[in-house]
Amino acid sequence: MNTSTHTAAGPAAVNDTPGDSPAELSAYGELVALFKRLHQLEHLQSLAYWDQAAMMPPGSAEARAGALAEVAALMHQLRTDPALPALMARAEVEPLADAQRANLREIGREWRAANALPPALVQRSQWASSRCEFAWRSQRPANDWAGFLPNFREVVAVAREEAALLSQSTGQRPYDALMDRFEPGMTCAQLDPLFADLRQWLPGLIQQVQKRQQREAVIEPVGPFPVENQRRLCLQLMTRLGFDFERGRLDVSTHPFAGGVPEDVRLTTRYETHEFITSLYGAIHETGHGRYEQMRPRGELGQPVSQARSMGIHESQSLSFELQLGRHPGFVAQLAPMIRSAFGEQPAFATDNLQRLVTRVSPGLIRVDADELTYAPHVMLRYDIERRLIEREVEPDDVPTLWDAGMAELLGQDTRGNHRDGAMQDVHWPSGMFGYFPCYTLGAMYAAQWFAAMRRDLPELDADIHAGNLAPLFGWLEQHIWHPASRWPTAELALRASGEALNPAHYRAHLEARYNA
């Protein structure tokens, strides 16, 4: 399919109501108005979350939790309004444009997600994960698996109930039903062969690259790197990456994230004076998320059809920025003088050396610190364990044994007794987010696929990147990913963007090309 056939729905196409009289709203028009209200509440909600992470004084936590619970309850009330099914049914038979019909499809998705589970179970789930996550914050540094386990058992028990109920009503496999909240349409049946394939070639590639890199001389940058200089460098780079500071900010938080709303995107990073590459590439990563958010179709904001397609597609944007573009030799060549101007001349800041620094492969214990090659094994292990947990093949008590075996096999790491840097390292499980982890590697695969398609559509792409001309790259992403948003199901989005559904061959080809160079 030729990508030029894509015509994104304009605002009018989605928001205009099919009825003749503007005073009397069609059923579709009423639904659009409802989701506009939800968007306003989401604005307040996301601002409060951002503030909580980046600005809020510690003593305000309880009051903030109350305010967030209130707005969540209001939003839930709007999404579970008993009048909605009849409205949706009436809208189905109204004369709608294609884009409006896509919006109605996504409205249905949101409605099903909000109404799928009995309120009592939703509440139990929130309680179980709140308790587990709160205790985890101190249990993790204390390496206290025994203390963590009882709370975690409850989180898993509730998630299994949720998965079973969702599975009954949708016919999905239980784990698929949970994954659907983050990656609509993705299934274990699709994922398993993807990951089985990775397992075939990735460990070998990692060893091979490590062996080659052992012979490479890499010069370490010498700090300190003052926070203010790092901040200015991040802002400068974000501007070059097209982030719109008229509609967004960069601040500091313990765990970097992209938050806010499309009209006001709030990114965070964090700075350590002994090292600057993490904050820099963190900012590049979040800028990828941020541009996707800022470029979602403006006239339709609040409408489900304008939402980001999925977490995997969202990660495909952050990773397009951080990995595909950010570690591209042409981009690193642009970056080098900026780094020298921020911190002064150093042998480590030669372009070749910087390139080696940002592509060094080194298996380790921590997922968020993993390099481009060793990241996927962390995800594969999480997926393997969490799917079996949800589908009752293993128990929470089995996790450390499974973890140790998996890390030994996939990354050659000894993790015995180290729960802190093992299964307890991430917030996802304590907070009950089963089904999220695969999105990271799906994002990396999609990003490789976008760049392969881009090279076909834009023969000058690599030369442009070397020349610092990023406009064609951003134009491609805007046309194929950002502007379409949720206009099509994920598989069709990929097909229209790249001519094929998810194809992991591009990921392998990218890694082999970059790391066997």
Added chain:
Amino acid sequence: MNTSTHTAAGPAAVNDTPGDSPAELSAYGELVALFKRLHQLEHLQSLAYWDQAAMMPPGSAEARAGALAEVAALMHQLRTDPALPALMARAEVEPLADAQRANLREIGREWRAANALPPALVQRSQWASSRCEFAWRSQRPANDWAGFLPNFREVVAVAREEAALLSQSTGQRPYDALMDRFEPGMTCAQLDPLFADLRQWLPGLIQQVQKRQQREAVIEPVGPFPVENQRRLCLQLMTRLGFDFERGRLDVSTHPFAGGVPEDVRLTTRYETHEFITSLYGAIHETGHGRYEQMRPRGELGQPVSQARSMGIHESQSLSFELQLGRHPGFVAQLAPMIRSAFGEQPAFATDNLQRLVTRVSPGLIRVDADELTYAPHVMLRYDIERRLIEREVEPDDVPTLWDAGMAELLGQDTRGNHRDGAMQDVHWPSGMFGYFPCYTLGAMYAAQWFAAMRRDLPELDADIHAGNLAPLFGWLEQHIWHPASRWPTAELALRASGEALNPAHYRAHLEARYNA
């Protein structure tokens, strides 16, 4: 009345419901629950306002306006719920503790305020003032009175309608009905003699002090004063003034304000490198507002009885800090070494010279820049004109003539043709806030009265201030102003705190003692 009879309502006394069964709420309990919800929404609302002024990128203004309109509509919906009158009537006959009855009285006040005007008029009023204020932002710098006038006529016309309607339903004088929104219970009948009295002696005092100060040598501080040093000085001083940074922040905005909620107070100031006294005393002023907010009774937050008593009482706290304490020679003596440590030694930073700097009297055109002695004349002129505007004695077209005459008489200033620094200098009129201005001078009078009462209750007060021991002072304010909040009507609050209702003699005595020293 002895102040020691004061026993503030504990949280339980207000929030506990009179019914026996916790499952079935009494009418009073339902009202309490409603105001708890309103408090959560107010949390989100005030955060969004703070962010708008201190953090928000400019391109997000429209989305923010939509989100703020949404939360305002939700709050209005809760406050105008048709079920409320019956609930309030049922609660009236329930067995309530005194503190609960006070809360019910204040709930009635809030309900009347929210339901007093027909929605169409409220909307017209919001539109008229939004349009006028928005245009004013560029008309003021352009000195464009002719452009301002048509919008302002509409703002006045709507305010007159509001005042007339309120007057009909409450029996209040029209201007009193508007002032009641900011200063419950205050009337022109009380204000007129207060201001008439000021007019007798204040202009004479100003002239006399100016004459004496002409002979004084005052050394100007020499800048620049780096922003970061000013910020650290402000934070240090705020800590000394008891501001709780676990539940609040200090940031920067164009127009300094105290915002947020009691659990998370957000103060702002602004810095100019050529001058530091404005930002410093601005921070002291806002800290007074901030401590009142932080110290409102914690268990009752959200309940109307825990609200600040009035804008005049709120200003009495900021002015207790900025004027009574902040310009107290003992406090200035404490401040001097902090200033020297922030900016280095200068002849201007000698305690005596600093004292002269912060008590210099100099009539000028701008209210917010006015010194302690010349501030009230600005307010008297505003009050005189706005009362006559609302009560149809004068027209918007007459304002410049009235302004010129008033400024010439009260402060000897020639303002002819200078609308920008004349009637157009403040946001209150363009935004329809008629009845607010008197609160500033009422606040200054109450602050003087509190300190007179404090000196009676705490004979060591001045020695304590000289010694840097501010705990007794704060303890007095906590007991008599902060903790009582809206437990009693303003007149009774003053009586319990100081043994008498508002008595302007303390204000005069304070000014004469300080400025004729």
